[in-house]
Amino acid sequence: MQVVVCVKQIPDPSGTYTLDPETHFLVRPDEQVLDDTDRYGVEMGLQIAQAHGGSVTLVSMGPKGSMQGIRQALAMGADRAVVVDDADLKGSDALTTAQVLAAAIQRTGFDLVITGTESTDGYSGVVPQMLAELLDVPALTYATEVEARDGKVTINRQTSAGYDVVEASLPAVVSVTAGVVEPRYPTFKGIMDAKKKEVEELTASDLGVDTSLRQRVTAVEPAPEREAGVKIEDDGEAHLKVVELLQQKKVI
Amino acid sequence: MASVWVFIEEEDGAPATVGLELLTKARSLGDVTVVYSGPGSDQAFATLGEHGAARVLHADPGDALPSAPVAAAIAARCESEAPDLILFGQTYTDRDVAGRLAARLGRSVLSNASDVELRDEAVVTTHEISGGTQIATAEVAGEKPHIVLVRPKSFPVEPAGGGAPQVEKLDLPDVGRSAARIVEHHVEEREGPQLEDAAVIVSGGRGLGSAEAFGMVERLAKLLNAATGATRAIVDAGWVPYAMQVGQTGKTVKPDVYIACGISGAMQHLVGMKDSKTIIAINKDPDAPIFSIADLGIVGDVHNVLPKLIEALENR
Ligand SMILES: Cc1cc2nc3c(=O)[nH]c(=O)nc-3n(C[C@H](O)[C@H](O)[C@H](O)COP(=O)(O)OP(=O)(O)OC[C@H]3O[C@@H](n4cnc5c(N)ncnc54)[C@H](O)[C@@H]3O)c2cc1C
Ligand SMILES: Nc1ncnc2c1ncn2[C@@H]1O[C@H](COP(=O)(O)O)[C@@H](O)[C@H]1O
Numbered sequence: 001m002q003v004v005v006c007v008k009q010i011p012d013p014s015g016t017y018t019l020d021p022e023t024h025f026l027v028r029p030d031e032q033v034l035d036d037t038d039r040y041g042v043e044m045g046l047q048i049a050q051a052h053g054g055s056v057t058l059v060s061m062g063p064k065g066s067m068q069g070i071r072q073a074l075a076m077g078a079d080r081a082v083v084v085d086d087a088d089l090k091g092s093d094a095l096t097t098a099q100v101l102a103a104a105i106q107r108t109g110f111d112l113v114i115t116g117t118e119s120t121d122g123y124s125g126v127v128p129q130m131l132a133e134l135l136d137v138p139a140l141t142y143a144t145e146v147e148a149r150d151g152k153v154t155i156n157r158q159t160s161a162g163y164d165v166v167e168a169s170l171p172a173v174v175s176v177t178a179g180v181v182e183p184r185y186p187t188f189k190g191i192m193d194a195k196k197k198e199v200e201e202l203t204a205s206d207l208g209v210d211t212s213l214r215q216r217v218t219a220v221e222p223a224p225e226r227e228a229g230v231k232i233e234d235d236g237e238a239h240l241k242v243v244e245l246l247q248q249k250k251v252i
Numbered sequence: 253m254a255s256v257w258v259f260i261e262e263e264d265g266a267p268a269t270v271g272l273e274l275l276t277k278a279r280s281l282g283d284v285t286v287v288y289s290g291p292g293s294d295q296a297f298a299t300l301g302e303h304g305a306a307r308v309l310h311a312d313p314g315d316a317l318p319s320a321p322v323a324a325a326i327a328a329r330c331e332s333e334a335p336d337l338i339l340f341g342q343t344y345t346d347r348d349v350a351g352r353l354a355a356r357l358g359r360s361v362l363s364n365a366s367d368v369e370l371r372d373e374a375v376v377t378t379h380e381i382s383g384g385t386q387i388a389t390a391e392v393a394g395e396k397p398h399i400v401l402v403r404p405k406s407f408p409v410e411p412a413g414g415g416a417p418q419v420e421k422l423d424l425p426d427v428g429r430s431a432a433r434i435v436e437h438h439v440e441e442r443e444g445p446q447l448e449d450a451a452v453i454v455s456g457g458r459g460l461g462s463a464e465a466f467g468m469v470e471r472l473a474k475l476l477n478a479a480t481g482a483t484r485a486i487v488d489a490g491w492v493p494y495a496m497q498v499g500q501t502g503k504t505v506k507p508d509v510y511i512a513c514g515i516s517g518a519m520q521h522l523v524g525m526k527d528s529k530t531i532i533a534i535n536k537d538p539d540a541p542i543f544s545i546a547d548l549g550i551v552g553d554v555h556n557v558l559p560k561l562i563e564a565l566e567n568r
Pocket of ligand 2: 006127
């Protein structure tokens with residue numbers, strides 16, 4: 001089974017994000033981390049490849065920087081990585097991203113493509129579906145459980161009321177939610193091995209993807225602030241303030 | 253007049269609420285056609301008419317996962333009818349259909365919009381970013397239709413008093429190897445008021461310390477006839493089902509009162525509840541970000557405050 005996992009490097013989410021004042025694009029430092037939501041995809045991919053034989057290839061678009069995030073995913077056990085880095089891709093929308101990823105995945109070959117449900121920095125939440133359409137395969141989305149073998153894939157698809165069991169033939173794209181599996185921590189050996197693994201670097205023109213921008217952010221302004229409320233230290237009686245407010249709001 | 257299409261999914265036999273929100277907005281933007289996905293019924297169509305749909309294109313995917321066939325059918329119609337704008341909700345199935353449709357048509361998608369306007373040849377959208385502390389304006393010009401995903405609860409639902417719409421069947425093509433099938437539905441048991449329409453919500457986060465402690469949230473909710481909500485942290489930890497998650501990847505809520513217990517107030521949580529009318533937060537860290545939007549903030553331990561609050565309410 002040829003498994004491809006789409007992973008994104010993002011600025012460390014515990015820091016503050018900076019936007020370029022002119023273009024409003026996210027400023028991406030050299031040191032980026034693996035998007036936490038993608039760790040679930042990597043783990044899922046590794047488990048499927050290990051259970052049924054096969055390989056895991058990472059595909060990523062964005063400035064490669066120090067490649068810390070990619071190495072992190074390789075250290076978990078992925079076999080190789082394809083990184084598409086091209087200055088012309090700055091500010092790409094979801095569709096260009098999906099076109100780039102789809103072209104890179106076609107080149108690699110695939111039975112199963114795994115993605116997250118939304119990225120932490122962009123959260124457009126439509127890249128997996130676009131990818132599936134471009135690859136002409138089903139998109140089994142928001143998976144909380146995945147089984148893939150014998151040419152078939154079955155998932156539990158999260159819904160607002162519970163979940164649906166959805167099945168399709170391989171090849172397919174599956175997007176996985178956080179919590180689908182417990183991502184492993186890289187071992188020391190994994191970290192050492194990752195340094196020797198193959199990372200192929202490509203540009204948008206290698207893949208024949210048009211990079212012209214379709215959407216632009218015209219302004220970013222501070223939102224009107226919510227009026228500050230009161231903050232009190234619990235002295236053992238603070239719950240009475242809650243009761244008072246609930247009465248005032250006619251909840252009780 | 254611009255031609256505006258609204259994609260609406262059927263939920264429990266009726267149009268999804270977010271769809272009626274979009275329909276209400278769409279009326280002010282142009283002539284409205286609804287693309288309705290689900291089994292459909294005269295009553296459901298009447299509801300759409302009442303909210304301003306003059307015409308309904310009805311797609312019934314049966315047990316097929318809607319995304320591929322419905323997107324293909326809409327794309328085909330776009331060729332012959334050339335709508336200016338198609339609105340979707342930022343929800344699961346809507347995202348699936350919108351994503352596939354946009355890729356098929358080669359169009360951009362504007363995600364997570366909280367408002368949308370048509371200006372000349374462009375669509376202009378508003379987005380709340382950084383947990384709602386900043387407002388971004390985005391624009392897509394060029395080829396139509398423009399495709400926009402709007403966050404639930406961005407617009408009120410207002411009936412327009414229209415009659416029954418004209419309903420046309422939307423034939424779904426065979427999508428070959430892109431097909432997927434739904435083989436089972438599982439509905440989680442939910443008691444009491446639903447998160448989406450409760451007037452009061454009591455939510456819990458990791459600060460509760462354990463799944464058992466969520467019982468305090470449930471008891472409080474019961475006393476206030478409230479719905480229970482949760483952060484992603486405790487959903488991922490398996491303490492409560494996903495259906496309770498509030499936030500960017502969960503539900504958007506706007507109750508009269510939101511009580512946050514042991515919740516830090518991460519951006520992705522705030523974006524789903526910051527428009528609640530009154531926010532009460534209990535957190536032992538005085539610097540927790542949730543306090544920046546709370547009308548009443550209590551710096552304290554949930555294990556002290558909640559039992560006393562529950563007792564005080566029980567003794568009333
Ligand atoms: C792409 C993406 C999407 C996301 N979507 C969502 C989403 O939809 N919804 C969501 O909620 N999150 C979402 N998150 C996660 C979000 O970033 C936070 O991790 C999450 O909201 C934190 O949950 P929490 O407040 O329960 O936990 P924590 O951040 O761990 O906070 C726990 C709080 O409890 C307080 N506390 C501890 N002990 C006590 C005590 N005894 N008494 C009182 N207070 C106490 C602590 O001071 C702390 O502030 C998303 C993240 C990503 C990357
Ligand atoms: N630039 C990228 N490189 C690799 N994978 C990506 C990229 N952007 C999005 N993805 C994948 O698509 C998922 C959804 O992202 P998004 O649609 O941007 O919210 C992510 O969790 C990734 O798995």
